[in-house]
Amino acid sequence: xxxxxxxxxxxxxxxxxxxxxxxxxxxxxxxxxxxxxxxxxxxxxxxxxxxxxxxxxxxxxxxxxxxxxxxxxxxxxxxxxxxxxxxxxxxxxxxxxxxxxxxxxxxxxxxxxxxxxxxxxxxxxxxxxxxxxxxxxxxxxxxxxxxxxxxxxxxxxxxxxxxxxxxxxxxxxxxxxxxxxxxxxxxxxxxxxxxxxxxxxxxxxxxxxxxxxxxxxxxxxxxxxxxxxxxxxxxxxxxxxxxxxxxxxxxxxxxxxxxxxxxxxxxxxxxxxxxxxxxxxxxxxxxxxxxxxxxxxxxxxxxxxxxxxxxxxxxxxxxxxxxxxxxx
Amino acid sequence: xxxxxxxxxxxxxxxxxxxxxxxxxxxxxxxxxxxxxxxxxxxxxxxxxxxxxxxxxxxxxxxxxxxxxxxxxxxxxxxxxxxxxxxxxxxxxxxxxxxxxxxxxxxxxxxxxxxxxxxxxxxxxxxxxxxxxxxxxxxxxxxxxxxxxxxxxxxxxxxxxxxxxxxxxxxxxxxxxxxxxxxxxxxxxxxxxxxxxxxxxxxxxxxxxxxxxxxxxxxxxxxxxxxxxxxxxxxxxxxxxxxxxxxxxxxxxxxxxxxxxxxxxxxxxxxxxxxxxxxxxxxxxxxxxxxxxxxxxxxxxxxxxxxxxxxxxxxxxxxxxxxxxxxxxxxxxxxxxxxxxxxxxxxxxxxxxxxxxxxxxxxxxxxxxxxx
Numbered sequence: 001x002x003x004x005x006x007x008x009x010x011x012x013x014x015x016x017x018x019x020x021x022x023x024x025x026x027x028x029x030x031x032x033x034x035x036x037x038x039x040x041x042x043x044x045x046x047x048x049x050x051x052x053x054x055x056x057x058x059x060x061x062x063x064x065x066x067x068x069x070x071x072x073x074x075x076x077x078x079x080x081x082x083x084x085x086x087x088x089x090x091x092x093x094x095x096x097x098x099x100x101x102x103x104x105x106x107x108x109x110x111x112x113x114x115x116x117x118x119x120x121x122x123x124x125x126x127x128x129x130x131x132x133x134x135x136x137x138x139x140x141x142x143x144x145x146x147x148x149x150x151x152x153x154x155x156x157x158x159x160x161x162x163x164x165x166x167x168x169x170x171x172x173x174x175x176x177x178x179x180x181x182x183x184x185x186x187x188x189x190x191x192x193x194x195x196x197x198x199x200x201x202x203x204x205x206x207x208x209x210x211x212x213x214x215x216x217x218x219x220x221x222x223x224x225x226x227x228x229x230x231x232x233x234x235x236x237x238x239x240x241x242x243x244x245x246x247x248x249x250x251x252x253x254x255x256x257x258x259x260x261x262x263x264x265x266x267x268x269x270x271x272x273x274x275x276x277x278x279x280x281x282x283x284x285x286x287x288x289x290x291x292x293x294x295x296x297x298x299x300x301x302x303x304x305x306x307x308x309x310x311x312x313x314x315x316x317x318x319x320x321x322x323x324x325x326x327x328x
Numbered sequence: 329x330x331x332x333x334x335x336x337x338x339x340x341x342x343x344x345x346x347x348x349x350x351x352x353x354x355x356x357x358x359x360x361x362x363x364x365x366x367x368x369x370x371x372x373x374x375x376x377x378x379x380x381x382x383x384x385x386x387x388x389x390x391x392x393x394x395x396x397x398x399x400x401x402x403x404x405x406x407x408x409x410x411x412x413x414x415x416x417x418x419x420x421x422x423x424x425x426x427x428x429x430x431x432x433x434x435x436x437x438x439x440x441x442x443x444x445x446x447x448x449x450x451x452x453x454x455x456x457x458x459x460x461x462x463x464x465x466x467x468x469x470x471x472x473x474x475x476x477x478x479x480x481x482x483x484x485x486x487x488x489x490x491x492x493x494x495x496x497x498x499x500x501x502x503x504x505x506x507x508x509x510x511x512x513x514x515x516x517x518x519x520x521x522x523x524x525x526x527x528x529x530x531x532x533x534x535x536x537x538x539x540x541x542x543x544x545x546x547x548x549x550x551x552x553x554x555x556x557x558x559x560x561x562x563x564x565x566x567x568x569x570x571x572x573x574x575x576x577x578x579x580x581x582x583x584x585x586x587x588x589x590x591x592x593x594x595x596x597x598x599x600x601x602x603x604x605x606x607x608x609x610x611x612x613x614x615x616x617x618x619x620x621x622x623x624x625x626x627x628x629x630x631x632x633x634x635x636x637x638x639x640x641x642x643x644x645x646x647x648x649x650x651x652x653x654x655x656x657x658x659x660x661x662x663x664x665x666x667x668x669x670x671x672x673x674x675x676x677x678x679x680x681x682x683x684x685x686x687x688x689x690x691x692x693x694x695x696x697x698x699x700x
Contacts, residue, residue: 004681011681012665014696020667020675033341033675036626036696038633043394044685045640048659060685062647068663068679075674079666081638082332087631089688092654093645094635162645176329183672214673237599237653254645283534299496307672310332310637 017075022209031324037310039079042066075208076185082310086176093162094172094259095177097306098312103251105150106157106261109140111162113285118299118318119156121147121191123266127322128152130293144191144266144319148199154194155263156315158182158304159228162254169250170230170240173257179306181218182225182260188213189276190319197223216307221259228256260304270298270319277321284323290296296321331666332637336624349482350474353429354398354611359385361605374605376598381425382468383601400468401601403539403553404429406448409462411593420593420610429597433466433550437543439520449550451538453467453526455517461540461603463553463592465604474547479614480525481512483542485549490558502558504529506551508542521546551664561595561603580583624696626665630688634658660686665694 002038004013016024023031027121043063052058072078084094120141122128128145131137132152141174158181172178184193184202193215200222204213216225233243233250242250250256269276273325277296286294298319305312373395375384382402388395405411412427413420415636420426431446449458467485469478473656484507508644510513510524510533522545530536535664540551561648591600635641641648649659667676678696685694 004679006682009681010684012678012694012696013681014665014676014678014698016673016676016698018675023669023673023675030669031675032669033336033622033624033667035335035668036624037333037666037668038626038628038660038662039666039688040636040638040683042663043636043638043640043661045636045638045648046643048649050649050656060661063661064683066661066683068462068664068681068683071677071679073663073677078664078677079674081636082666083628083633083660083662083686084635084637085331085334085632086635086658089634089658090654091635091658092647092650092652094642094647096642096645164645206673208673209551214671215381258501308330308332312637 001072003067004070006067015071015073017022018073018199019075019208037079038083039081040083041080042068056110076210076212078306091141093164095160095162095173097158097160097311098251100157100159100251102245102251103247105154109137111136115318116225118316120188121266121317121319123265123270123319123321127320130322142264147194147263147265148196150196153263155261158260158313159252160258161252161256163252167254168256169232171255172230173255179308181216181307183305183307184215185212187211187300190270190300191266194263195222195224196261196263224262225258225260228259266319294323296323340625342623344608344621347478348617348619351614356609358387359605359608370385380596382596383598395468396472398473401604402429403465403597403600405592406462411463411589422596425597437519437546439523461552465547469547475615475617476542477616478547479616480515480544481508482614483508485611488607489556506539507531509535553588553592560588560591595647615664619699621697621699624667625697626694628686628692630691633686634660634688636660657687662686665696
């Protein structure tokens with residue numbers, strides 16, 4: 001997309017998204033605009049200088065001169081970061097979402113050439129057996145065909161809170177900032193979201209034109225969302241220590257909100273066929289250390305957004321499927 | 329509770345209807361087959377068909393993907409016309425096709441009488457008079473040009489009434505400008521295809537003679553053949569000539585083939601269309617696009633949308649724009665407006681051409697218009 005001409009009057013370039021056009025074409029009344037949000041996708045707030053040498057007129061000069069792109073029609077490409085309404089204007093900190101990998105069941109495999117910093121999801125039993133046979137990968141992946149079995153399968157945990165040591169981690173976040181609901185988006189062709197404690201497969205609220213399924217998970221419904229524990233994570237000897245390397249380990253240093261735990265069930269297409277690996281996959285990797293198996297991999301991203309604050313985090317996921325043994 | 333969405337209230341949504349007009353000029357050089365004017369063959373922006381029912385004019389050689397179809401030209405006469413010969417032995421060239429074309433157009437544009445019979449085109453649009461147009465040319469404009477309709481009192485067609493009148497300097501003359509003069513207030517409404525205006529030869533009252541109709545919504549001009557008073561013929565026809573100025577001079581067999589009635593009976597529809605194209609000097613009109621719009625007034629009150637979920641907004645969870653001062657006003661910048669469904673699917677996006685600063689000390693209303 002080109003930049004919008006910003007030399008004259010302020011103009012507004014409006015388009016229907018592809019998802020909007022799809023709903024309009026369906027003609028079933030699902031094209032219904034009921035709410036709006038403001039976004040600031042192009043803004044880099046790090047260029048805001050509250051103490052600019054030349055005076056306050058220069059604090060945000062660079063931001064105000066940021067050229068703005070024309071509107072994207074892809075519904076996933078816009079409004080990545082939304083503006084938030086908060087009643088308190090005196091806040092200095094806002095909560096973030098972070099991956100909590102302090103427990104080995106919520107940890108990503110960090111093995112060069114194998115995981116690329118992603119959560120590894122084995123798509124069938126044969127792949128799971130292969131990965132479990134190796135010391136480096138044993139217990140370090142999501143069992144995509146049985147993800148709710150947390151004795152074998154890893155899962156993803158995302159914590160919400162203030163990542164600062166200047167505020168007390170013994171307190172919960174204020175109710176205004178605490179997320180009660182999360183939105184999880186995953187490519188429906190590859191997998192679906194599973195509640196790790198209740199073994200229930202989630203049901204998407206909708207699947208858009210790009211096959212992106214959107215799930216909403218709410219605190220008190222299922223066991224996806226629960227409160228983080230309060231306590232210190234820097235004093236292992238202290239009574240309130242919550243930084244242990246177990247399922248209750250906390251990672252956020254300041255006040256905490258809720259945590260989201262979920263896993264991924266590989267789609268039946270990935271479980272039973274290599275078609276998607278071949279067509280939209282990311283090639284083949286080879287285990288050069290042990291038995292020289294080859295695997296096909298498919299990289300994707302699971303996006304998690306807090307419905308209350310709009311904060312989001314992209315979780316990298318790699319689906320993996322064993323394809324055979326390299327002939328010497 | 330923190331929120332990043334705001335619900336649209338009934339007073340935040342308005343619907344409007346706007347008519348948008350564009351000027352459409354069609355020069356005679358395009359219509360006459362501008363891409364091969366010298367060759368005595370079909371100009372290759374002119375497409376003919378083996379069925380011979382009409383001829384299509386493009387704005388560029390029609391085999392190119394850049395070409396746009398702009399006009400179809402055809403001709404026909406009523407079965408009630410004096411030109412129509414019922415004796416099969418003496419039948420006119422493409423007699424059935426010419427009647428078929430006339431009936432097709434009359435069915436669509438004039439309709440039927442109470443007995444189910446196809447009505448003929450009436451010259452002044454009044455069924456009280458019996459001045460019918462039984463031998464007609466039809467100029468069908470593509471929807472690409474007319475859009476929703478032709479704007480009333482904007483249609484003008486400069487047309488030579490003869491192929492053979494020249495001044496001493498070799499310029500053709502006897503051209504008239506046909507127009508739907510005054511149609512803004514005097515158009516007709518009794519056509520099944522919508523509204524139509526009468527094509528006059530003069531702009532000032534009493535506006536000269538009525539030479540045809542322009543059907544605004546259908547995008548079709550109907551012209552009586554009696555407009556052509558001089559020699560008339562296909563410049564591409566084998567019996568014709570091109571003079572030393574490269575200009576067509578109809579000749580034809582002595583005493584035959586040069587006047588309109590002879591051409592209507594003795595020429596094919598394609599030849600008639602060719603001859604018609606040769607007489608067009610210019611066509612212009614304004615089209616109309618009807619825009620139905622929904623306007624969403626997206627309001628950011630002073631207490632709203634002052635914080636951001638932008639990743640760069642925070643540094644170790646601390647809000648950058650506040651420095652280290654909790655009592656400093658929060659600041660955010662709006663670049664995008666998103667319109668959402670009840671289940672939070674993004675249905676439309678609007679982008680501002682420059683960021684707008686939002687603080688607790690200001691309020692903004694952004695007007696997002698979606699056109700359908």
